[in-house]
Amino acid sequence: MAKPSEPYLRDLEFKGFVEGLTYLDKKSQPLCHYFGGIPYALPPIGPFRWQKPRPLPACYRYGTRANPGRFTGCCGVCPQPDWGEAENDKSLWDEDCLQTNIWVPIGDPPRGGWPVLFWIHGGFLQFGSANDDDVRGLLSETACKAIIVSPGYRLNLFGFLASSELREASPDFAANVGFWDQRLALEWTWQNISYFGGDPSNITIGGYSAGSHSTFHQLAFDLGVSDSKSIVRRALMFSNGPGLQPKSFDEAQMQFNELLEKLRIPLDVSPAEKLAKLRTLDPKTLIKASENMKYHQFRATTDGSFVRHGLLNEIDNGSFAHQMKRRGVKLIMGECRDEHFIYGTWRPPKNSFDSLFRRLQADYPLAACEALVEHYYPNQKLPAGCKDWPDAFGRIYADIQIHHLERGMANALVRHGAGDLIYRYRMEWRAKCCDEWYKKEWGVTHGTDMSIWFWGGNGHLSKKEKVLAKKGFVDNLAKFLNGEELDWGTEHPLGVRTLTPKGTIVCEVDKRMEEGLKVWEVLKRVGATGLPLSAKL
Template structure:
């Protein structure tokens, strides 16, 4: 199977690139370009083409600030509204039987990022695991996660949850076409990190995604992100005002304004909200009662989400990355954390302060802020989903000495290095120049062996037991890796019943 890089899809022929050990196809369209009359509309089917589509190079990233599409030290991918594409990496050797498929959803706070980042190539996963790896772009920020549907008209309607709809469309494309690339359409695992991990949970709660994947992996999800339709409308009104439009002129402005003008207005509004309301992230999926009936965390807790096997975990020091490079994004200072806890009362803050030795010093506050956004809600997902489907919990503790010296430790996104197996790349070698190379090889084996076993069978290696509320078995991925039951129990109990802030308009 797959002896050539010219593949016939349902929409036309695509030509990829043959490497020494893998075959690659880049920027294959999975939906029509959402431009012109399709701006702010649900994704539409691909328009078939004649001839052969060159899929050897990346095209554009989704619309975002230029810095978010950085793909190298001095390299930036062009951005465009026309970016609904996906990439495929498959082993070069013909398959004896259809291969498991892993579909990766990149992170970036639903605001930035691109599937063209070299880290996400999937080459080492495909080669080592004899799997097909797919990565995708989806509409971000302004064009994917702001609900302007209130300003739609009968002649020019707008749809909600566009980024989430894009992800469903990409999975539908995979379902239809992946067999031609050697993949098994009945054995698809979705996995993602950060906002991509939240997207995984959102897809589990999306009725339209039913049957499009069999298992899910969620790495560092801000698991309780979601806003109501009313909150979404209030945020959209502020964005429209920042664009210089009124409710009466919003439809025309949103249809005709240059993409970057709308993006800048939304980015400005998001910055304002971040300063005013710590812990609030309004550019996220909307519980619109239709495409996403319930907030993902609520659907999972009540058992109405898709009951597929799930791996979920977080990193030990999630907040350090944000405290150093994006201090306004997370509540990683005592003042910002206190503001984020206003709905939970002074008693909650006292419990949390007692659970983090040294609080309110900077390091303890950073740890607490990262746990507030990522670990706290992930615990609820572990508990809730384990009642309905096999669930496996982990925590990533490993940090090469260079990261520890930089004050980052096992921070947000560092788990992607072993997952994608880039320890032997120039970046990986630089990261371990001060020590930790052998440890990184060991945790790479841990991640990839477990992820690949899960993709093949629906369960990780036998040494990793399922999570239950009785034992709370958690794989601590480190050098060496170990199993703990109910790790950091005092912190877990301190976060119980904490209520997240809601968008105040």
């Protein structure tokens, strides 16, 4: 359905002129301004596929007063696999996806500029788009008056292909380019958001699901740069945690070899020839090949550059907490009660232990997979409470991506004196509008709480639901973005602000912490949280 709007022209000073939209309500009153698909980098296509993103030149202009750059559409959509039986619209695919959408509140900004939320979309790092969120209601009806910047970035094999041989033999190849895209978009925001009325010294990064996982890695990277290059002031990690220490280049090489075999590219040709051939193939061919692979998940690699070696050990030994404390970086993090229902739909295994074990290897290092199945499934028996192995997969996947490692991270931050920087939550209630996208029997599953955080988002909250969302979380979100103290209510930093099934807010002790820490310790012993080899001997 069309969204009522009128053209909106903005002068970006020496950057040029841009035309966006002012969205209107039913009475033609303005809701917010919007710019869609503004480039933040040069196109990563042709010979620049699998290279780090290239900044726009200093002389880049977005348009003139007489002929402004027109940004009334959306970001390019990175080519991506389908989710189950739901086919994505391949006519929208565009490898040139390094653009960002920008939402701006109505009215004059406060002194210094609007606070800024740099929002990273989710999708397992395999699919999704910056165009999926609608924040018109959030910006017009709530106290959340902030510029929201939502960038596109490279996904799946376009964003996270890795190979030890390419790393060693091809200087123009880089791993983790999807994360490098996000970082360049964040730097572009820091350098340019003042032209849109934003405050570059007040940037919160955040995301949902894989966007939350990306937020962790962006936060970790930012904590590792000098103070003069640091951008992040606060972070939102909704329904995802740090995850495991990513695979090594040697493990990534196995995935790379499998991709070459699927594409019938000989393994005995030079790395340069392999890369050149891969750069000539069209996106549909690459995506089709990846969908039929055993190692079909293209995720981060521990490259020692963007993703540091021993990154999660930095959390466990206190260096992460120390740097957060030194810079005063605060964090909201939490979960939904029934995350596993959605997680179990993404490339689920067949109904056997062996199939589940193979499916885990698509995401995680082998040593971690072996430790996990030994802990969860002694004697390879289906646990009580799991109806079958696909159900068991959804539950363990949700535990590792969200429930348990989020608890391990929170506990480590508190142990090392950063408890005053974190705010934890749990959602056990969902709004009626979620019924349009999520099965009722899935309960408060992954994604349902976005109707709270984003004020209905693409749905609509009832008046009663809006009162609950406002009092429970949205008012605190507004304070967080402004750098103000929150009315969170928990008595201990490991306490949880919970939205109960009855629609009430309670602040409670985390009754699930013990099991989370057991899994954290299991993974730490095998080095999955980054312990050096000497510590394991």
